[in-house]
Amino acid sequence: MSSSVRVLSTLALKGAVARLAEAYLAASGVRIDADFAPTLALLERLRGSEAADLVILTREGLAEMIGEGRVARDSAVDLARSYVGVAVKAGAVHPDIATEVALCSALLGARAVAYSRLGASGILFAQLIARLGIAEAINARAVIIPMGFTAERLVTGEADLAIQQISELKQVDGIEVVGPIPLGLQTPAVFSAGRMTTSERTEAADHLLRYLSSADVAPVLRETGLEP
Numbered sequence: 001m002s003s004s005v006r007v008l009s010t011l012a013l014k015g016a017v018a019r020l021a022e023a024y025l026a027a028s029g030v031r032i033d034a035d036f037a038p039t040l041a042l043l044e045r046l047r048g049s050e051a052a053d054l055v056i057l058t059r060e061g062l063a064e065m066i067g068e069g070r071v072a073r074d075s076a077v078d079l080a081r082s083y084v085g086v087a088v089k090a091g092a093v094h095p096d097i098a099t100e101v102a103l104c105s106a107l108l109g110a111r112a113v114a115y116s117r118l119g120a121s122g123i124l125f126a127q128l129i130a131r132l133g134i135a136e137a138i139n140a141r142a143v144i145i146p147m148g149f150t151a152e153r154l155v156t157g158e159a160d161l162a163i164q165q166i167s168e169l170k171q172v173d174g175i176e177v178v179g180p181i182p183l184g185l186q187t188p189a190v191f192s193a194g195r196m197t198t199s200e201r202t203e204a205a206d207h208l209l210r211y212l213s214s215a216d217v218a219p220v221l222r223e224t225g226l227e228p
Contacts, residue, residue: 005204007034008042009056011119011149012082012165012191015224017056020217028211030204038118038147046070053199054208058120059190071194075206077213080226081188083180084121085166089154094178095161100132100185107138107161114143114150114159120189121164128185151175165189167225177225191226 009017014036021032037045039061046055046065055062055071059078065071086097086106095106107113107129116122122144129135143150143159150162151172162169169177180186193212195205211217218228 003029004031004033005201005208006051006053007032007056007208008045008050008052008054009034009036010039010042010058010061010191011036011147011171012167012189012226013056013080015167015171016080016217016220016226019220019224020212024208024211028207030208032208038116039120040118041147051198052196053201053205054193054195056191056193056212059192062192062194066194070197072197073194075195075209076192077194077209078190078192079212080167080191080221080228082165082167082191082226083183083188084124084163084186085169085180085225086178087151087154087162087164087169087172087175088160088178089157090174090176092160092176094176097178098182100182103182103185104132104134108134110160112141112143112153112159113138113161113163114145114153115163116147116150117144118147119164119168121168124186124189125163125181128181165225170225188227 039058066073096102115125129138143153149172150164151169153159154162155174199205221228
């Protein structure tokens with residue numbers, strides 16, 4: 001088996017993969033060489049022929065890669081479900097976000113809301129505030145980042161609220177997750193993995209896929225804000 005597997009993964013799985021990498025190396029002798037970015041950025045890189053053995057994307061993104069012949073269809077597996085949440089700086093008051101009305105009030109009452117332009121959470125949030133009729137008011141003072149962790153803007157004081165996948169919010173120290181956006185207002189993202197058809201490490205990639213989709217990793221997924 002190869003000594004390393006090259007993985008391109010969505011940011012939502014960064015915490016989980018980073019925590020699992022050491023245990024996987026100890027158990028298999030194989031190092032996870034991972035790079036993380038939003039799914040849309042990864043799709044662009046893959047279409048630019050960037051090499052990888054295994055990819056972790058949204059289910060929709062993986063389906064595109066399968067359709068283009070870049071990912072082996074029979075290797076695809078769903079790994080985790082994730083919800084978009086709201087965070088505040090550590091020690092700040094947690095606003096009520098339990099209902100649609102409460103969420104609107106919290107968003108409109110914030111000095112600034114941080115969200116991502118490229119991530120699945122940012123796309124969902126942009127659509128949500130448009131549907132709620134508050135997009136103009138929110139965007140007039142929003143901190144919209146191209147990619148990365150929105151909760152970093154809480155630590156720097158640029159925003160009062162940060163919106164992102166809960167697993168991504170949890171990557172930043174000095175913040176607190178208030179909770180998910182009301183579940184009736186969002187569809188959970190499903191993150192899936194598959195082996196690249198151009199991989200020269202087929203056996204190693206398939207072994208890692210089996211590991212990531214096994215019951216053994218479920219506790220780590222939950223601890224990092226994901227649902228197996």
